Amino acid sequence: MSALHDQRLAALRQRMTETGTDLVALGPSSHMYYMSGVDPHGDERPVMLLVSKSHAGFLMPALNVDSSRQNTALPFFPWADDDGPAAALQSLLQASGLPQAPNVVLDETMRTDFALLLLDALPGASRRFTEDTVGFLRARKDDAEYRLLKASAVLNDRAIQAGFDALKDGITELEVATVIRDVYKKAGAVPVFTSVCFGGNGAFPHHHTGDTRLKVGDAVLIDAGGRLDGYPSDMTRVGFFGEPTEEFLEIHGIVERAVQAALAASRPGVAAKEIDKAARDVIAEAGYGDRFSHRTGHGMGIDIHEPPYLTATSETVLDEGMVYSIEPGIYLPGKFGLRLEDIVILHEDGPEILSDMPRAAVLR
Structure with missing residues (x-):
């Protein structure tokens, strides 16, 4: 031992x-x-x-x-x-x-x-x-776990960026997913999940990656994670293939503000439900409250989903060392879905984002 x-x-x-x-x-x-x-x-x-x-x-x-x-x-x-x-x-x-x-x-x-x-x-x-x-x-990660989670997140940055870099007219969701998984494998990590969503498929929060082909005018949502040295990663980024529409840019801005609100609310001693509320209020005030259909976040450690859970009813009091996702989203059926997800570790003075990849829309 x-x-x-x-x-x-x-x-x-x-x-x-x-x-x-x-x-x-x-x-x-x-x-x-x-x-x-x-x-x-x-x-x-x-x-x-x-x-x-x-x-x-x-x-x-x-x-x-x-x-x-x-x-x-x-x-x-x-x-x-x-x-x-x-x-x-x-x-x-x-x-x-x-x-x-x-x-x-x-x-x-x-x-x-x-x-x-x-x-x-x-x-x-x-x-x-x-x-x-x-x-x-x-729920309270030690320094060794922090280092493992950070290394896994940085690898995930490379994998998801490779997925966006592979976008071209006619490529399938499955082909992009293969590019992402190959990055994990070459680094000695194990792919855990890879959700690639073109166009209207992004409006399904748990879309199963398939044979849909990319075309100009599609939003692209990639939510992926691998396991490096026993610890996982999880991140979602959204891009646009072609000239982004005003609606896409507007929704991206709303979701980004929701992320920022959740980050600002994340402090030791705050109930998890307050983080959910901070993100949800931004989206509701913009008129899309009924299009944010899931919790704001979940804890992550050895397991991709573990306590704490950031829901509207969670009384869990956040503490230093807790690691969790912040991932608000807006889903417009038949058009696109837009979710921005980062994993954070909570310190005395607030959250540290483990990823180094910007949340700005990836335009191809």
């Missing part, structure tokens, strides 16, 4: 003390990877990392133990297919030193049968999810 994971385990135990938690149970997930560096194969065989205030160890199918040992010094409680996991789980729980009727935190992404296996072994346990323990820690 690395020094970084030792620090995270110590921080988790501190949060457990502060929240009255006796046991944290994590399945094969980004939570487990964050806490231990172990990213085991996930199937129907129960796998769990159990952390108490005095012990931490893995319930693990025997056939996966040797591989997982390469990434951690924590003990394993292996079980074989012929025997099943019950006895190994009991041994792990005994080593955990739990009180009667413990207060248990469950990984919300864990398979239901894994969770029930654990809860059935702990009669009388109370349970909740990870929001105030592992989730609390993950």
Whole structure:
């Protein structure tokens, strides 16, 4: 187990003390990877990392133990297919030193049968999810995570710029997406998603890139992200192929003002819903409130979508080290969609944008 994971385990135990938690149970997930560096194969065989205030160890199918040992010094409680996991789980729980009727935190992404296996072994346990323990820690990025996210964002700048540079009359959305993915691959990153939208396809916030061909007079929306050294990127930029229309430039200006408003509102101690409101008010006042159909942003770390979420109802209080997207948009069916997205990390004096690529319309 690395020094970084030792620090995270110590921080988790501190949060457990502060929240009255006796046991944290994590399945094969980004939570487990964050806490231990172990990213085991996930199937129907129960796998769990159990952390108490005095012990931490893995319930693990025997056939996966040797591989997982390469990434951690924590003990394993292996079980074989012929025997099943019950006895190994009991041994792990005994080593955990739990009180009667413990207060248990469950990984919300864990398979239901894994969770029930654990809860059935702990009669009388109370349970909740990870929001105030592992989730609390993950929402506040450390310096190592900041550097990884920044490097991934800068690579994404190059990839999306390459997509815009490839625009030519008759090219398909899929062909542009291939150009973008190739940039990730050549840099040793993994493409995660590539949404290329020509013309009216941009009015679908989650358009599936297809065979639509580019023609003069089309707006072009590119929303893409890759994963570099385990950490993702996510950014949206919009351009125009040919002479941009007055309507396009007007909408671009409104959305840019909405981004600026959300950036200005982003401060430690502010509720996430206030960031959403700042962006939404700009668009509503311009007369396009009904054309902004989604939340203003989502957190990002190991996962592309993770807390905090910037919605109209989110009471989450923003804190230093939080990383999230700001991505207001206006969608005009049959014409185009215009969304501008940046990932920011929140500092004491406000947000820092991870991307270096301007949000100005890319004109080709």
